[in-house]
Amino acid sequence: MSERQGSGAMTGNSKASAGQGRQGRQETPSKHEKKEVPAEDFDIDMKAPETEKAAVAIQSQFRKFQKKKQDVKS
Numbered sequence: 001m002s003e004r005q006g007s008g009a010m011t012g013n014s015k016a017s018a019g020q021g022r023q024g025r026q027e028t029p030s031k032h033e034k035k036e037v038p039a040e041d042f043d044i045d046m047k048a049p050e051t052e053k054a055a056v057a058i059q060s061q062f063r064k065f066q067k068k069k070q071d072v073k074s
Helices: 049-073
Strands: none
Touching: none
């Protein structure tokens, strides 16, 4: 997300005004640049019954989504 500085009511126009240029804007990396993400250590028991049930539920919903998406295209 980008943060805007300034005061006043927002008009809904998110484009920079003429002459403002790139001042005050954060540089967003292109999709081809790799972001350095620190490795996160998760403590999840992959063999726990609750984890398996959650995985099955997520996979089921994803399959339904994919099927619905495919039906809309056809």
